[in-house]
Amino acid sequence: TWKKPNSNFKFPKTLTFSSKEDKEESGRRLFYVSLTRAKRHLYISWPLSGHGKRPPEPSPYVSELLEILGLENAEPKQVPIEVLKGMMESMHQEIPEIKVEDLPKETIDFLLKDFRLSASALNTYIRCPLSFYFDHVLKIPSRSSAAASFGTAMHRALYRMYLPINDDQKILPLDSVINVFEEEMTKMRGFFEDHIYESRMELGKENLELFYNDNKDNLPKNILLEHKIYNAELDGVPLGGDIDRVDLKSSTEAYIFDYKTVKPRSEKLKKADDKVPYGGDYWRQLQFYKILFDAQFPNKTVSRSAILYLGKNAKGELQESTVALDKESQDKVKGWVKEVYQNIKDHNFYAGCEDSDCNWCEFSRQTNFNQS
Known part of the structure; x- marks a missing residue:
């Protein structure tokens, strides 16, 4: 050590x-x-x-x-x-295999009765089918982490910040936005160690002020916040999900945004290619959101999509990363949506990803080791 x-x-x-x-x-x-x-x-x-x-x-x-x-x-x-x-x-003992006992087909069919494929579910399945099984079929609850709780507080503050736009064409004052963040952090106090709570509180207020000042003079006129779409389909595949923010630029044009409270991570934005066959998580997510949005609003064009980072880059600035929604990318993700959904319907989710960092694969190995 x-x-x-x-x-x-x-x-x-x-x-x-x-x-x-x-x-x-x-x-x-x-x-x-x-x-x-x-x-x-x-x-x-x-x-x-x-x-x-x-x-x-x-x-x-x-x-x-x-x-x-x-x-x-x-x-x-x-x-x-x-x-x-x-x-x-x-x-140097033999590493237990990843093996999960299959549930009866009727039980799985019942659990999947109202299932709709989301960006999160798609990304989880592509990363590890076994993790999808535990997270989205069995829906095993997990305790919220400090990072997730911090992200929730930041998202709620931004939701409240933009809420008055459609009625008053203005945003909430900065001190009110900070108050919302502090209230949300207080609600989730139990998920933080003392020193982490204090540091995240200061970090959140600092980054919210930076975001506020960067955006206060460039406001959308019409906006959809935490927009829920749960009645969409793609060639018979039921889709669902929440989009953090949609700016309605005109009767025919829209921008899609997703907030991330982490620092910019370029690997998450990679377009699918030979080296990264499924692309990065954020890239797939925004491609999926366009598919979702197009299904609900066929007469609108998503002309821009971007990740808005709420964590500073190396220069101490907040960054946004645009993802191109070209036909080639859309066709690839649409193909994966249909392929993954069929695999889910066929109950093909008992194979693990074999990644040593995967919690559910490690859980399966440990369970089999203890049984042996």
């Missing part, structure tokens, strides 16, 4: 950090989870010598643990080489 992070180690893709405190806390939680996986004995080790000028030190998390246990001054125990060899050999 090293104090300085190993450059070969990468955090799971699902962990994103908006501050140094977030990353440190996530590392601490990861360390805690690792400790709790021990069944009989727990061994914590770090090297006493290395190639540097100074001897290696244990990580801060190990130091904290030793201090809590009153062992900060204890001499580390030297482990005989024979014991180390035995420990290494025991680690």
Whole structure:
């Protein structure tokens, strides 16, 4: 266990950090989870010598643990080489396969009776069919994270900010927008560690003020907020979803926007090609939103779609990323929509993605390991 992070180690893709405190806390939680996986004995080790000028030190998390246990001054125990060899050999056990017991066909059909394919469901299935099964068929509830709660508070503040436009052609005053954000954060206080709550509160207010000042002089005249579409179809495939914001530019033209509270991530916007056959998540999402919108408003043209980031880029600015809605991209996503929906109807969702960072694949492996 090293104090300085190993450059070969990468955090799971699902962990994103908006501050140094977030990353440190996530590392601490990861360390805690690792400790709790021990069944009989727990061994914590770090090297006493290395190639540097100074001897290696244990990580801060190990130091904290030793201090809590009153062992900060204890001499580390030297482990005989024979014991180390035995420990290494025991680690090379066969990795359990990803396997989930099929539910009766009638049960799955009942659970899918009112199913409508959304952008989230499409992205989940493409990433991992097994995750789709747990999240969208069984609908296993999960506790909201600090990041998700922060995102909800930011979305609600922006919803209220633009709400007066259609009636008064103006937006909510900045101090009122900030108040909405603070109220929403207070409601979800229990999902945050103390220091993370304070840092997210300040970050949210700072970014909302920046967004407000960037957009207050360029307001749409007609707008649809958190627009729900649940009566759409594509060649018999039932579709549904919520679009964060639709600016109605005229009787025949519309812009589509989706808010993201994370920092800009270029890989999420990649267009489908040979290297990224399904494209990035955000790219697919906006393509899907156009399909959804076209089904409800066949006489309107979506001439622009973009991700509006509420997290600053490297220059300390808020950024927006436009996604081209060309025919080639639309045809690809329409094909995936029909293909994925047919796979869902055929109950083809028991295969995992095999990604070591996938929670549901790991859950399946662990379940099979315990049963064996």
